[in-house]
Amino acid sequence: MKTVGMQGAHGTFSEMAVYQYFGKDGIAAKGYRNFVEIMQDLENHAIDDAVLPVENTTTGIIARTYDLFKYYHVHAVGEVLVPIVQDLITLPGASLSDIKEVYSHPEALSQCQGFFEAHPDIRSVPYQDTAKSVEYIKACKDISKAAIGSSAASAYYHLPALCHAIQDSKTNTTRFLVVTWKDDIPADANKTSLMLVINHEPGSLYRALASLADKQINMVKLESRPIPGKMFEYLFYVDIMGTPADPVVKEALAQMKKYCVELRSFGSYRAASL
Numbered sequence: 001m002k003t004v005g006m007q008g009a010h011g012t013f014s015e016m017a018v019y020q021y022f023g024k025d026g027i028a029a030k031g032y033r034n035f036v037e038i039m040q041d042l043e044n045h046a047i048d049d050a051v052l053p054v055e056n057t058t059t060g061i062i063a064r065t066y067d068l069f070k071y072y073h074v075h076a077v078g079e080v081l082v083p084i085v086q087d088l089i090t091l092p093g094a095s096l097s098d099i100k101e102v103y104s105h106p107e108a109l110s111q112c113q114g115f116f117e118a119h120p121d122i123r124s125v126p127y128q129d130t131a132k133s134v135e136y137i138k139a140c141k142d143i144s145k146a147a148i149g150s151s152a153a154s155a156y157y158h159l160p161a162l163c164h165a166i167q168d169s170k171t172n173t174t175r176f177l178v179v180t181w182k183d184d185i186p187a188d189a190n191k192t193s194l195m196l197v198i199n200h201e202p203g204s205l206y207r208a209l210a211s212l213a214d215k216q217i218n219m220v221k222l223e224s225r226p227i228p229g230k231m232f233e234y235l236f237y238v239d240i241m242g243t244p245a246d247p248v249v250k251e252a253l254a255q256m257k258k259y260c261v262e263l264r265s266f267g268s269y270r271a272a273s274l
C-alpha cells in the first residue's frame with residue numbers, strides 16, 4: 001500500500017487529484033490540515049508521496065505550497081491537472097434568499113468572486129478545506145449557512161447543490177505537483193521546475209533566461225516571489241520543457257548558473273494534459 005499525503009478530508013479536490021494521478025488500487029490517501037506537516041512527513045519518509053496544489057487558472061500561483069519548495073528538500077515527480085467545478089451546497093430546502101454565510105477553502109472562495117459580487121449580502125467565510133466546510137454546515141443545522149465544494153462532497157454528506165458551477169471561469173483548473181522524498185527523475189519526464197535567485201547586477205535575469213533561449217529551450221512558466229527577510233528581493237520560479245538528463249538542457253543550466261546566486265531544480269516530471 002502506498003500512502004499519499006494531501007490537504008484536507010474525503011471529498012476535497014486534493015483527494016480527486018490523488019486518485020486521478022495514482023488510481024485507487026493500492027493507494028491510501030492521507031489527509032492533513034496543513035502543508036508543513038505533509039512536507040515534514042515526506043522528509044521523514046513517513047509517507048511515500050504527496051499531492052500539492054500549486055497553481056490555479058483563475059487565481060494564479062498557490063504561494064503557500066510553492067514557497068515550501070524553498071525549505072524542504074523534496075522532489076516533484078509528477079503533475080496532474082484537475083478541472084475544478086464549485087457547487088453551492090446547502091441544507092435541504094434552503095433557497096438563495098436564506099443564505100447569509102458561505103464557508104469554504106480560501107482558494108475556492110476566490111475562484112467564485114463573481115458569485116459574491118452578484119450577492120453582496122452573502123458573507124464569505126474561509127474554512128479549512130471544501131469538504132470540511134460541507135461537514136461543518138451540516139453539523140450546524142442552520143439554513144442560513146452554505147458551503148462551496150465539489151459534487152463529491154455534496155454526495156458524501158447527502159446535501160443538495162443549490163447552484164452548480166458557480167466558479168468564475170468554466171475552465172477553472174488546478175495544477176497539482178506529485179512530490180516525493182526520492183531523488184529520481186522519472187524515465188518519461190519532459191518538464192523541469194527550477195528555482196533561481198539572481199545576482200543583483202544589470203541584465204542578470206535577462207542573461208539567465210537567455211541561456212534557455214540560446215538553446216531553444218521552451219520556458220513555460222515564470223513567477224517572481226519575495227524572499228522572506230530580504231526587503232524587496234525576489235526569487236524566480238521557472239518551468240522549462242526538458243530535463244537535465246538531456247545534455248542540451250544540462251549545458252543551458254550550467255550557463256544559467258553563472259548569473260545566479262542560487263539555482264536549484266526541484267523536480268523533473270511528465271507534463272500533464274487534461
Ligand SMILES: O=C(O)C(=O)C[C@]1(C(=O)O)C=C[C@@H](O)C=C1
Binds near residue numbers: 008084129130
Ligand atoms: O479544499 C479543497 O478541496 C482542496 O483540495 C484545496 C484546494 C486548494 O488548495 O487550492 C484545491 C483545489 C481547489 O483549487 C480548491 C482548493
